Amino acid sequence: xxxxxxIRGECALRLLITxxxxxxxxLLIRRSRNVIQxxxxxxxxxxxxxxxxxxxxxxxxxxxxxxxINDLVGVRAICSYLDDIYQVADLLKKQxxxxxxxxxxxxxxxxxxxxxxLHLILEVAVPFQRGAQWTKAELQLRTAAMDYWASLxxxxxYKKGNRQAQLIDGELRxxxxxxxxxxxxxxxxxxxxxxx
Amino acid sequence: xxxxxxIRGECALRLLITxxxxxxxxLLIRRSRNVIQxxxxxxxxxxxxxxxxxxxxxxxxxxxxxxxINDLVGVRAICSYLDDIYQVADLLKKQxxxxxxxxxxxxxxxxxxxxxxLHLILEVAVPFQRGAQWTKAELQLRTAAMDYWASLxxxxxYKKGNRQAQLIDGELRxxxxxxxxxxxxxxxxxxxxxxx
Amino acid sequence: xxxxxxIRGECALRLLITxxxxxxxxLLIRRSRNVIQxxxxxxxxxxxxxxxxxxxxxxxxxxxxxxxINDLVGVRAICSYLDDIYQVADLLKKQxxxxxxxxxxxxxxxxxxxxxxLHLILEVAVPFQRGAQWTKAELQLRTAAMDYWASLxxxxxYKKGNRQAQLIDGELRxxxxxxxxxxxxxxxxxxxxxxx
Amino acid sequence: xxxxxxIRGECALRLLITxxxxxxxxLLIRRSRNVIQxxxxxxxxxxxxxxxxxxxxxxxxxxxxxxxINDLVGVRAICSYLDDIYQVADLLKKQxxxxxxxxxxxxxxxxxxxxxxLHLILEVAVPFQRGAQWTKAELQLRTAAMDYWASLxxxxxYKKGNRQAQLIDGELRxxxxxxxxxxxxxxxxxxxxxxx
Numbered sequence: 001x002x003x004x005x006x007i008r009g010e011c012a013l014r015l016l017i018t019x020x021x022x023x024x025x026x027l028l029i030r031r032s033r034n035v036i037q038x039x040x041x042x043x044x045x046x047x048x049x050x051x052x053x054x055x056x057x058x059x060x061x062x063x064x065x066x067x068x069i070n071d072l073v074g075v076r077a078i079c080s081y082l083d084d085i086y087q088v089a090d091l092l093k094k095q096x097x098x099x100x101x102x103x104x105x106x107x108x109x110x111x112x113x114x115x116x117x118l119h120l121i122l123e124v125a126v127p128f129q130r131g132a133q134w135t136k137a138e139l140q141l142r143t144a145a146m147d148y149w150a151s152l153x154x155x156x157x158y159k160k161g162n163r164q165a166q167l168i169d170g171e172l173r174x175x176x177x178x179x180x181x182x183x184x185x186x187x188x189x190x191x192x193x194x195x196x
Numbered sequence: 197x198x199x200x201x202x203i204r205g206e207c208a209l210r211l212l213i214t215x216x217x218x219x220x221x222x223l224l225i226r227r228s229r230n231v232i233q234x235x236x237x238x239x240x241x242x243x244x245x246x247x248x249x250x251x252x253x254x255x256x257x258x259x260x261x262x263x264x265i266n267d268l269v270g271v272r273a274i275c276s277y278l279d280d281i282y283q284v285a286d287l288l289k290k291q292x293x294x295x296x297x298x299x300x301x302x303x304x305x306x307x308x309x310x311x312x313x314l315h316l317i318l319e320v321a322v323p324f325q326r327g328a329q330w331t332k333a334e335l336q337l338r339t340a341a342m343d344y345w346a347s348l349x350x351x352x353x354y355k356k357g358n359r360q361a362q363l364i365d366g367e368l369r370x371x372x373x374x375x376x377x378x379x380x381x382x383x384x385x386x387x388x389x390x391x392x
Numbered sequence: 393x394x395x396x397x398x399i400r401g402e403c404a405l406r407l408l409i410t411x412x413x414x415x416x417x418x419l420l421i422r423r424s425r426n427v428i429q430x431x432x433x434x435x436x437x438x439x440x441x442x443x444x445x446x447x448x449x450x451x452x453x454x455x456x457x458x459x460x461i462n463d464l465v466g467v468r469a470i471c472s473y474l475d476d477i478y479q480v481a482d483l484l485k486k487q488x489x490x491x492x493x494x495x496x497x498x499x500x501x502x503x504x505x506x507x508x509x510l511h512l513i514l515e516v517a518v519p520f521q522r523g524a525q526w527t528k529a530e531l532q533l534r535t536a537a538m539d540y541w542a543s544l545x546x547x548x549x550y551k552k553g554n555r556q557a558q559l560i561d562g563e564l565r566x567x568x569x570x571x572x573x574x575x576x577x578x579x580x581x582x583x584x585x586x587x588x
Numbered sequence: 589x590x591x592x593x594x595i596r597g598e599c600a601l602r603l604l605i606t607x608x609x610x611x612x613x614x615l616l617i618r619r620s621r622n623v624i625q626x627x628x629x630x631x632x633x634x635x636x637x638x639x640x641x642x643x644x645x646x647x648x649x650x651x652x653x654x655x656x657i658n659d660l661v662g663v664r665a666i667c668s669y670l671d672d673i674y675q676v677a678d679l680l681k682k683q684x685x686x687x688x689x690x691x692x693x694x695x696x697x698x699x700x701x702x703x704x705x706l707h708l709i710l711e712v713a714v715p716f717q718r719g720a721q722w723t724k725a726e727l728q729l730r731t732a733a734m735d736y737w738a739s740l741x742x743x744x745x746y747k748k749g750n751r752q753a754q755l756i757d758g759e760l761r762x763x764x765x766x767x768x769x770x771x772x773x774x775x776x777x778x779x780x781x782x783x784x
Contacts, residue, residue, distance in 0.1 A: 003225045011218045018214040019323070022207045026324050029199045033743065038626055080739065095323050097293075127215070127291050128222050144732045145770075151668065152774055155621065156781050164784045171777055178770055182733075182763065186740055189759055193744050196752045229547065234430055276543065340536045341574075347472065348578055351425065352585050360588045367581055374574055378537075381567055382544055388560050389544075392551045395617045403610045410606040411715070414599045418716050421591045487715050489685075519607070519683050520614050 002046065005062040009043040011126045012073045012135035017041055019098070019124075020077055023091050035084040037144060041075040066135065070101075070121045073137035078147050082107070082187045085118050085141045092139070097125035099134065107146075113153060113169070114176025117142040145179040198242065201258040205239040207322045208269045208331040213237055215294070215320075216273055219287050231280040233340060237271040262331065266297075266317045269333035274343050278303070278383045281314050281337045288335070293321035295330065303342075309349060309365070310372025313338040341375040394438065397454040401435040403518045404465045404527040409433055411490070411516075412469055415483050427476040429536060433467040458527065462493075462513045465529035470539050474499070474579045477510050477533045484531070489517035491526065499538075505545060505561070506568025509534040537571040590634065593650040597631040599714045600661045600723040605629055607686070607712075608665055611679050623672040625732060629663040654723065658689075658709045661725035666735050670695070670775045673706050673729045680727070685713035687722065695734075701741060701757065702764025705730040733767040 017039055024036040044052075049069055050060040058064050065072060079085045085107070093100050102121040110116045118141040125132035142150065153172055159165050213235055220232040240248075245265055246256040254260050261268060275281045281303070289296050298317040306312045314337040321328035338346065349368055355361050409431055416428040436444075441461055442452040450456050457464060471477045477499070485492050494513040502508045510533040517524035534542065545564055551557050605627055612624040632640075637657055638648040646652050653660060667673045673695070681688050690709040698704045706729040713720035730738065741760055747753050 007221045007225055011221050014214055014217060018210055021210060022323060025203045025207050029203055033739075037739075091325060127218060129287060144736045148732045148774065151621075151625075152777060152781075155778065159781060159784045162784055164780070168777055168780050168784075171773070171780075175770065175773055175777065178766065178773075182766055182770070185759070185763055185766075186736065189740060189756055189763065190743065192752070192756050192759075193740075193747060196747045196750055196756075229543075233543075340540045344536045344578065347425075347429075348581060348585075351582065355585060355588045358588055360584070364581055364584050364588075367577070367584075371574065371577055371581070374570065374577075378567065378570055378574070381563070381570075382540065385544060385560055385563050385567070386547065388556070388563075389548050389551060392554055392556045392560075399613045399617055403613050406606055406609060410602055413602060414715060417595045417599050421595055483717060519610060521679060 002062060005046070005066065006043070008066065008126060008128075008133055008135050009073050011128075012124045012137050013041045013043055013075065015124050015126060016073070016075050016122070016137055016139065019092060019095065020075070020088070023088055026091075027087070033080065035080055035088060037078045037080055039075065039077040041073065044069070044072050044074070070136055071138040073135065074140070075137060076140045076142070076147075078144050079141055080143070081190055082143060082183050085143070089118060089120060089139075089141060092120070092122070097132070099123040101136070107142075110176065110180070114173040115150060115153060116146045116176065116180065117150065143183050145182055149176055149179050198258060201242070201262065202239070204262065204322055204324075204329055204331050205269050207324075208320045208333050209237045209239055209271065211320050211322060212269070212271050212318070212333055212335065215288060215291065216271070216284070219284055222287075223283070229276065231276055231284060233274045233276055235271065235273040237269065240265070240268050240270070266332055267334040269331065270336070271333060272336045272338070272343075274340050275337055276339070277386055278339060278379050281339070285314060285316060285335075285337060288316070288318070293328070295319040297332070303338075306372065306376070310369040311346060311349060312342045312372065312376065313346065339379050341378055345372055345375050394454060397438070397458065398435070400458065400518060400520075400525055400527050401465050403520075404516045404529050405433045405435055405467065407516050407518060408465070408467050408514070408529055408531065411484060411487065412467070412480070415480055418483075419479070425472065427472055427480060429470045429472055431467065431469040433465065436461070436464050436466070462528055463530040465527065466532070467529060468532045468534070468539075470536050471533055472535070473582055474535060474575050477535070481510060481512060481531075481533060484512070484514070489524070491515040493528070499534075502568065502572070506565040507542060507545060508538045508568065508572065509542065535575050537574055541568055541571050590650060593634070593654065594631070596654065596714060596716075596721055596723050597661050599716075600712045600725050601629045601631055601663065603712055603714060604661070604663050604710070604725055604727065607680060607683065608663070608676070611676055614679075615675070621668065623668055623676060625666045625668055627663065627665040629661065632657065632660050632662070658724055659726040661723065662728070663725060664728045664730070664735075666732050667729055668731070669778055670731060670771050673731070677706060677708060677727075677729060680708070680710070685720070687711040689724070695730075698764065698768070702761040703738060703741060704734045704764065704768065705738065731771050733770055737764055737767050 020036055020039050024034055027035045049065045049072060052069055053060050053065060058068060079088060092098055100120060101123060104119040107116050107118055120139045122137050122139055123134040124137055126135050156165060156168060216232055216235050220230055223231045245261045245268060248265055249256050249260060254264060275284060288294055296316060297319060300315040303312050303314055316335045318333050318335060319330040320333055322331050352361060352364060412428055412431050416426055419427045441457045441464060444461060445452050445456060450460060471480060484490055492512060493515060496511040499508050499510055512531045514529050514531060515526040516529055518527050548557060548560060608624055608627050612622055615623045637653045637660060640657055641648050641652060646656060667676060680686055688708060689711060692707040695704050695706055708727045710725050710727060711722040712725055714723050744753060744756060
């Protein structure tokens with residue numbers, strides 16, 4: 001049923017965002033700074049879910065979608081520093097109503113394009129009337145600099161294939177390296193400040 | 197520590213409100229209407245917590261406050277109809293990370309003033325770094341009509357003792373009866389509509 | 393263009409809600425209470441706009457919609473008391489970037505069904521790049537008790553025609569009278585409290 | 589009166605944020621991308637206002653504060669690219685209920701520390717009962733990379749004077765240069781993408 005499909009997704013989204021807010025608050029006590037600068041989420045429309053199911057050779061069905069589409073619910077968190085990303089991930093993975101299905105670390109191993117982020121495919125227990133409904137969600141964790149890069153890469157993606165685009169690809173990859181270096185330097189500076 | 201005190205309270209507040217939103221969403225599927233019209237919350241300032249502790253002959257301490265003040269965190273939900281109040285309460289009480297400490301049903305037994313609401317004293321498990329922190333919260337459930345009355349009664353409370361106020365008390369009590377009757381009639385009409 | 397149509401509507405919505413919030417804040421200083429308890433808004437989907445244009449014998453066009461549909465943008469404000477409704481309306485009508493097109497006072501003259509509310513058809517100046525775009529919006533102002541009644545009436549509307557529904561109509565009308573009386577009594581009590 | 593002081597500030601804050609949201613929406617039509625990624629605001633507490641007045645040799649008075657403290661209301665907007673910063677600023681300055689008092693361009697002329705941002709000291713007309721109340725506010729516009737740097741610099745500021753801190757200062761300045769270069773390159777890449 002479409003109603004249930006949409007509502008399960010929205011509830012998983014809200015729950016995951018509340019969990020991120022609580023993690024940020026809990027860490028604020030010890031760190032006196034926000035580890036999460038911004039978080040946002042979106043649920044895929046049923047239209048784009050169907051296209052994805054079709055590409056996978058699956059039926060355009062709500063239950064199949066809930067079962068097979070990992071990023072039906074997508075949440076993105078911009079963390080202040082590199083190490084915050086891993087700490088937020090760890091605290092989330094420990095929770096009883098969260099299960100980790102898959103982890104893809106594009107920070108340690110960036111994509112060929114230069115893309116960096118930590119992706120977690122999770123299941124979250126949504127407390128529904130007839131008991132917990134484990135619902136899939138994808139969480140992307142990154143720094144502000146990685147996010148800056150990703151938004152530019154996203155604009156380019158729609159123009160790929162073009163010869164001009166290939167030149168730009170190279171420049172973007174070089175920016176990605178600058179950003180990776182910047183993230184390391186910013187973290188190193190923060191650690192030195194903490195030691196003073 | 198004040199930081200932890202405030203943050204535990206705020207997290208409990210956010211969690212409880214997310215739980216109410218999910219209950220409303222889950223019921224929306226079956227009912228095609230909102231059972232919760234509005235919800236809001238507040239955390240008591242440490243100043244007013246201290247006054248309350250003093251009145252109870254207790255020390256003005258953060259841990260004592262978390263242990264002994266039931267309404268440190270207060271959430272109010274305006275439900276659409278009388279029966280929605282009890283359903284929301286039931287669904288909340290069933291959840292694993294919620295414990296019911298006390299229930300005061302001022303709808304079945306209104307206060308002498310005429311005040312009506314269902315009060316639940318709860319404990320909510322806030323997922324902190326070193327494990328779940330069970331934190332107290334008071335949830336008040338009422339209809340819009342009860343809330344209308346309560347806000348007027350609240351304005352009068354600060355002027356009690358005055359002779360004029362006693363006359364008004366009587367009028368307010370009579371309004372409370374009209375409201376109780378109205379809530380019953382509205383529920384009865386809704387049930388008739390559903391049966392058509 | 394659909395993009396501009398939707399965005400002009402959303403901006404008008406946001407602006408009107410900000411105006412209501414500011415009015416509430418400004419009055420809070422003098423009254424020490426909220427005159428607006430809750431406000432919400434929605435924009436009509438282009439689908440339902442088209443149906444409405446068709447019923448009026450008009451073309452399903454974005455510009456026609458912006459010109460001719462009064463409730464393309466709809467905002468509802470629940471006021472604490474009867475007199476608050478008129479004060480909020482007055483303060484809004486005075487503003488330079490707001491124009492009143494029409495006023496329908498269903499409180500002084502309730503609809504036959506019993507429906508009560510104050511409706512204002514407004515134009516709001518949305519500050520766009522090429523200057524202010526005056527955009528239509530409908531504001532409904534009512535008390536919590538009127539809103540309670542209206543939500544029940546709304547559920548019934550979809551079942552009209554039915555013979556059973558006619559009996560219920562009568563009961564709803566009688567509730568509307570109780571509510572009108574209740575609003576008057578609550579206002580009278582508040583005034584007495586203020587005089588103490 | 590403290591109530592009016594706080595409420596005028598909060599209303600100016602809300603109005604300015606609504607204006608930024610509308611600018612972002614209006615530009616979204618043409619650009620198909622957000623020019624403002626995030627915006628947030630805060631109002632200075634009366635305590636810290638008083639300290640600032642004292643440093644200036646002024647009386648700790650609400651009216652004096654409204655008259656003389658430029659950043660009583662502070663809003664920050666993170667723009668997607670360098671050129672978005674200037675466009676948002678231009679659109680805001682053109683509005684009838686906004687006046688520009690001062691502009692400090694720390695992007696063209698960064699501070700010695702390396703700090704970059706565009707600061708606008710504005711007056712916003714808050715529509716109060718007795719007419720528009722022009723209220724001061726400071727708007728800071730920057731890219732995500734500048735914001736990243738500024739938050740790290742902010743952490744260091746509380747430890748200045750220390751010898752270790754001077755070494756870190758140098759490293760931060762060098763990061764600021766990398767960031768300035770990165771912002772230029774990202775803008776250049778975006779322009780190339782747009783031309784494809």
